[in-house]
């Protein structure tokens with residue numbers, strides 16, 4: 001009888017312990033990787049390769065997402081604001097929502113799908129084919145060689161991608177505003193920049209850097225700890241994308257709360 | 263050639279057969295005592311005791327899943343044993359600080375069971391990876407050095423520019439062998455170097471292993487379950503069963519050693535003291 005009552009409690013306890021172990025494991029993993037960024041040797045070549053992969057090859061996806069988001073934002077805010085005769089606010093609404101919120105979040109989600117998955121698959125395959133052990137036997141620290149350059153590359157690349165996304169998103173809004181909603185081009189651009197503050201842009205870029213770090217961290221961590229052949233690598237890839245997407249949305253709230261409180 | 267490698271050769275010669283060693287060389291190169299390792303409740307190593315003399319060729323035999331790879335991964339420091347002592351040159355490596363342990367790894371080479379070549383790098387960078395990692399060589403020189411080492415394992419210079427994925431199984435094994443010996447280690451591990459190859463290619467790889475090990479004067483520990491291969495590359499053999507070393511003896515006596523387990527394994531008989539575990 002008591003066993004039946006206690007079983008669910010034991011299960012909850014086990015799950016909690018498991019979750020704590022995982023979070024602790026990820027934190028230690030991140031700390032170790034970051035510590036390698038300040039200790040030689042440095043792998044510039046690997047950083048460059050990862051940076052190219054994250055920044056350059058994600059550019060088309062992120063650019064398209066940004067343009068369409070800007071266009072939709074302009075249309076939707078027109079639908080709403082026309083009811084209050086507040087059409088003049090559209091340009092500001094488009095730029096502020098893009099720069100503070102949608103630019104970082106949407107770019108990060110797109111990059112999570114591309115880069116999180118590819119980091120997890122690449123490192124996971126290296127794990128299950130003993131290539132990570134081989135690195136160790138070849139006098140190379142795998143955390144330094146595989147994880148640290150990817151973390152740094154994604155953390156730097158994401159803000160740059162978001163900057164591009166911001167510009168292209170505003171351009172999407174401007175296209176709809178001038179071609180479809182009848183704004184005068186100069187007036188639209190003026191009201192875009194009139195109410196935009198440096199903090200809006202900076203908070204968006206800080207978010208982007210955090211998201212970039214999280215994407216690379218989940219990708220490399222899931223890959224590094226994958227087990228059991230092709231199926232294990234597949235599972236690691238899925239977990240990396242799901243975990244980083246959820247973390248991006250959760251951290252977006254936390255960061256917005258922090259910036260909002262200031 | 264560095265002066266160090268001459269010393270190694272001097273030690274290597276008298277130790278053939280494990281007899282007649284000088285007082286200097288009586289410390290085994292590798293000594294394992296009571297090494298235990300469990301994975302999630304499954305006791306894989308249950309007190310492994312093993313001595314490998316300097317310059318000796320040791321083969322470890324045992325069924326699939328008997329813990330052969332885990333044993334050498336413990337020596338390499340890739341797996342941390344739960345208990346026990348592992349000494350290299352008389353020093354317990356499990357107690358060494360991380361930095362010194364890594365330094366020890368600089369003198370050890372390893373050929374992994376499936377090659378474990380880096381598929382993102384061309385063959386020549388694979389071969390000279392350790393030399394480049396230790397900054398012992400510039401990238402320009404590494405290419406020439408790679409061609410030299412590839413020649414030692416019977417591969418043409420043009421192979422250096424291919425990607426590992428473009429190579430056949432036998433060629434991949436040769437490249438993996440080249441990578442294991444390129445930094446001139448004094449201990450080399452071979453994990454099933456001939457598994458998955460045809461018998462002729464297997465014999466060729468065995469020949470290369472023997473040549474390379476002799477040239478370096480290195481201590482070699484090989485895992486195999488191919489008896490012909492064991493006799494070719496080993497002087498001494500050890501058999502692992504249920505997580506323990508159950509027999510050690512000359513490799514030449516495999517099949518008529520007098521130990522029922524070893525002879526059953528060597529002759530591939532279905533009936534005998536060894537029962538294949540089908541669970542887990």
Ligand SMILES: Nc1ncnc2c1ncn2[C@@H]1O[C@H](COP(=O)(O)OP(=O)(O)O)[C@@H](O)[C@H]1O
Nearest residue numbers: 301306324325326327328329330331332333542
């Ligand atoms: N990292 C690991 N995690 C969990 N189990 C492992 C690990 N490495 C090996 N094992 C288990 O240990 C046993 C022995 O493996 P191994 O030493 O690779 O066998 P073999 O003698 O064929 O080389 C196997 O049952 C394997 O599943």
Ligand SMILES: [Mg+2]
Nearest residue numbers: 330331375453
């Ligand atoms: Mg094995």
